[in-house]
Amino acid sequence: MAKNSLLHRFSQPLVLVWDDGCPFCARSRRSIKALDWLGRVTAVGKSQVGTVPAEWVEGYTEAAINEGMFVRALCTTAHHQSKVYYGFYALRRLSWALPLGWLAMPLLYLPGVPWLGERVYGWIARNRQKLGGCSDSCEIN
Numbered sequence: 001m002a003k004n005s006l007l008h009r010f011s012q013p014l015v016l017v018w019d020d021g022c023p024f025c026a027r028s029r030r031s032i033k034a035l036d037w038l039g040r041v042t043a044v045g046k047s048q049v050g051t052v053p054a055e056w057v058e059g060y061t062e063a064a065i066n067e068g069m070f071v072r073a074l075c076t077t078a079h080h081q082s083k084v085y086y087g088f089y090a091l092r093r094l095s096w097a098l099p100l101g102w103l104a105m106p107l108l109y110l111p112g113v114p115w116l117g118e119r120v121y122g123w124i125a126r127n128r129q130k131l132g133g134c135s136d137s138c139e140i141n
Helices: 003-011 023-035 046-051 087-097 101-108 113-126 128-132
Strands: 014-018 041-045 070-073 083-086
Touching: 014 023, 014 046, 014 087, 023 041, 023 128, 041 046, 070 087, 083 087, 087 101, 087 113, 101 113, 113 128
Parallel strands: 014 041
Antiparallel strands: 014 070, 070 083
C-alpha cells in the first residue's frame, strides 16, 4: 500500500450505522464516540438511516445490521473508493480512525485473527440481548 493510501486510511471519515433500539449497542456506540478524539466517525442509528445523505449508507441493509455494525468509509478524493464493512471487519476498520485503536490494529491483521474475530464478534452479536440488558427489540432474528 502506498504511503498516500495509508495516510488516507487514517484520515478517511467513517459512517457507523448501529442498532439504536439496543442498549448493548448504545453502550458500544458511546464507547466509540468517547474514543473518537479526532471526530472521524459519524454514528447514525438504524432508525435514522433515511435522514442522512444516501451515499453515507449506500450498501446498508436492515438484515445485515442484525448481524453486526455497519461502517462505510467515505470517499474523499477521486483516487479512493468508498467501501462497506460489517461486523468484525467494521470494528477493525474503526481501529484506523480511533487513536487508541491504533494500538490494537496490528493484532487485528495477524493471521488467524480475522477467522477468530468473525466468530467472537458473531457470538457477541447473537447474544447481545443476554449481555447488555436488551429488550425484545434487539433480539437477532
